[in-house]
Amino acid sequence: MSENTTLGDKLAAVFGDALLSTTTDYDFQVFEFHKSALRNVVIHLKEQEGFNYLTTLCGSHFPDAEKEREFCMMYQLHNFSSNERIRLKTFMSREDLMLETICDIYDAANWMEREAYDFFGFTFSGHPNMKRILNMEEMNYFPLRKEYPLEDMSRDDKDDTFFGR
Amino acid sequence: MTDDIILEEKKEYTTLNLGPTHPATHGIFQNVLTMDGEIIIDAVPTIGYIHRAFEKLAERRPYNQITPITDRLNYCSSPINNMGWHMTVEKLLGCEIPKRAQYLRVIIMELSRIADHIVCNTVIAVDTGAMTGFLYLFQWRERIYEIFEEICGSRLTTNIGRIGGMERDFSPSTWLKIETFLKEFPAGLKEFGALVNRNRIFMDRTINCGAISADRAISYGFSGPNLRACGVDYDVRVMNPYSSYQDFDFNIPIGKAGDTYDRYMVRNDEMFQSLKIIQQAMDKMPAGNFHADLPEFFLPPKEEVYNNMEALIYHFKIVMGETDVPKGEVYHSVEGGNGELGYYLISDGGRTPFRLHMRRPCFIFYQAFTEMIKGRMLSDAILTLSSMNVIAGELDA
Numbered sequence: 001m002s003e004n005t006t007l008g009d010k011l012a013a014v015f016g017d018a019l020l021s022t023t024t025d026y027d028f029q030v031f032e033f034h035k036s037a038l039r040n041v042v043i044h045l046k047e048q049e050g051f052n053y054l055t056t057l058c059g060s061h062f063p064d065a066e067k068e069r070e071f072c073m074m075y076q077l078h079n080f081s082s083n084e085r086i087r088l089k090t091f092m093s094r095e096d097l098m099l100e101t102i103c104d105i106y107d108a109a110n111w112m113e114r115e116a117y118d119f120f121g122f123t124f125s126g127h128p129n130m131k132r133i134l135n136m137e138e139m140n141y142f143p144l145r146k147e148y149p150l151e152d153m154s155r156d157d158k159d160d161t162f163f164g165r
Numbered sequence: 166m167t168d169d170i171i172l173e174e175k176k177e178y179t180t181l182n183l184g185p186t187h188p189a190t191h192g193i194f195q196n197v198l199t200m201d202g203e204i205i206i207d208a209v210p211t212i213g214y215i216h217r218a219f220e221k222l223a224e225r226r227p228y229n230q231i232t233p234i235t236d237r238l239n240y241c242s243s244p245i246n247n248m249g250w251h252m253t254v255e256k257l258l259g260c261e262i263p264k265r266a267q268y269l270r271v272i273i274m275e276l277s278r279i280a281d282h283i284v285c286n287t288v289i290a291v292d293t294g295a296m297t298g299f300l301y302l303f304q305w306r307e308r309i310y311e312i313f314e315e316i317c318g319s320r321l322t323t324n325i326g327r328i329g330g331m332e333r334d335f336s337p338s339t340w341l342k343i344e345t346f347l348k349e350f351p352a353g354l355k356e357f358g359a360l361v362n363r364n365r366i367f368m369d370r371t372i373n374c375g376a377i378s379a380d381r382a383i384s385y386g387f388s389g390p391n392l393r394a395c396g397v398d399y400d401v402r403v404m405n406p407y408s409s410y411q412d413f414d415f416n417i418p419i420g421k422a423g424d425t426y427d428r429y430m431v432r433n434d435e436m437f438q439s440l441k442i443i444q445q446a447m448d449k450m451p452a453g454n455f456h457a458d459l460p461e462f463f464l465p466p467k468e469e470v471y472n473n474m475e476a477l478i479y480h481f482k483i484v485m486g487e488t489d490v491p492k493g494e495v496y497h498s499v500e501g502g503n504g505e506l507g508y509y510l511i512s513d514g515g516r517t518p519f520r521l522h523m524r525r526p527c528f529i530f531y532q533a534f535t536e537m538i539k540g541r542m543l544s545d546a547i548l549t550l551s552s553m554n555v556i557a558g559e560l561d562a
Contacts, residue, residue: 026256026495052383053399055498056507056524074509076496080383080397083404087496108386111532119220134213134561143221150225 192557227486281502330456375549389504
């Protein structure tokens with residue numbers, strides 16, 4: 001392989017069809033992977049490509065997208081020696097919110113995965129302590145999903161027809 | 166556990182609730198400690214006591230109304246959070262900010278970094294029993310707050326700056342206050358250093374207390390002074406410069422052992438570096454406008470609003486939050502008082518963010534607390550917590 005091979009090419013060579021797309025969003029390279037490959041991708045990036053730092057991870061919910069792309073999980077990795085930052089994404093449907101944990105690869109992921117569970121209901125197999133973290137444990141819904149309104153829907157004293165979202 | 170094991174160990178552990186409102190923890194932190202006498206065997210932290218659902222709130226607020234939310238993350242250095250948020254939106258909009266505005270922002274950010282480090286370092290000293298230094302140095306934090314008050318009218322939760330620049334230029338009296346501060350603060354800081362830095366009691370208490378290796382720190386996602394104390398020279402201001410930090414000449418102080426003493430010393434040296442940056446920004450301060458030409462986000466002056474149709478329309482649109490933004494996904498991070506503060510923003514083109522995630526440094530590195538205090542004394546745990554600069558507001562968001 002030549003010196004100029006991009007990270008996208010290298011990942012495509014290793015993971016083949018599991019790499020669904022490569023895009024650039026502002027100053028970030030974004031790779032979309034199939035959910036099942038994600039853990040191996042993270043291990044590969046850490047061990048072979050030097051992405052030694054997990055900057056952040058978070059979920060998001062797109063209720064208007066097609067069924068298979070309703071929930072998104074995002075990971076941001078940082079390579080300290082080459083100062084390269086990338087974003088990994090994977091999409092999934094509401095029925096299948098199970099991912100593999102990466103908290104044995106990066107210890108930082110432990111609480112961040114719990115946060116993703118707390119707010120969106122993602123579950124991470126292999127996580128040592130898959131419990132809610134910021135909200136109380138008795139809570140029976142996942143508040144950052146779009147179907148949960150911020151305000152009490154029974155109120156009729158606030159009309160948001162023109163300026164509400 | 167079977168009975169023989171207990172008999173064999175012949176030990177009984179004590180469970181101790183440290184917090185949620187313990188005066189020594191400087192915030193709402195609960196740790197359920199398993200103690201063997203004075204030694205900590207295990208700790209289970211519980212967080213979320215002041216969770217205010219910022220990420221959900223942000224989904225209902227127009228972009229300019231999110232700035233006050235960011236104030237309440239790390240409230241010891243609100244201006245850095247504000248600027249980070251403004252820069253995130255500016256990155257999304259793809260707008261260029263005039264050099265003067267960037268330099269003004271650098272001055273404000275470095276002043277608030279000093280204020281943040283003053284709080285952290287003096288509190289470490291208080292936890293080792295040195296109240297005097299705390300009282301001495303807090304006068305200087307007061308001076309910084311007076312400067313903020315002069316610029317934006319408020320002190321702690323500043324809501325300083327606007328999307329597109331600053332809300333107003335610095336007044337002559339602000340410049341005078343900053344100049345006086347630059348002239349007089351080094352002596353005050355050195356006096357504090359003379360009291361504490363090589364103090365036998367302080368060194369005995371802090372050296373080797375709450376140490377963590379560089380590898381573990383990187384794995385735990387440490388950033389800011391805590392990571393630099395382990396010897397890793399990661400600083401967002403240098404790695405991914407924003408707001409013209411590349412124009413300034415400054416050093417990144419690093420430690421070696423990653424213990425409480427190194428974290429203290431890194432912060433102490435960083436304050437001198439911040440002064441150096443402020444001095445350079447003042448010397449090189451470019452002329453020009455203090456805000457970008459961004460009528461859809463930057464409020465027009467009041468006299469324009471009353472006399473000019475266009476300004477009136479923009480005023481209305483900004484106040485009612487009716488400005489559309491491009492679709493996109495953007496991450497921007499700044500070097501906050503205690504680490505890399507990042508905003509991950511998904512916009513669907515509407516008046517509010519579709520999703521806003523805040524990378525809060527405290528939330529990420531507080532995970533390591535259990536590992537750092539295991540096998541240490543209870544009093545070391547208090548010291549480790551204050552030296553990590555964990556701010557409850559940022560931890561719980």
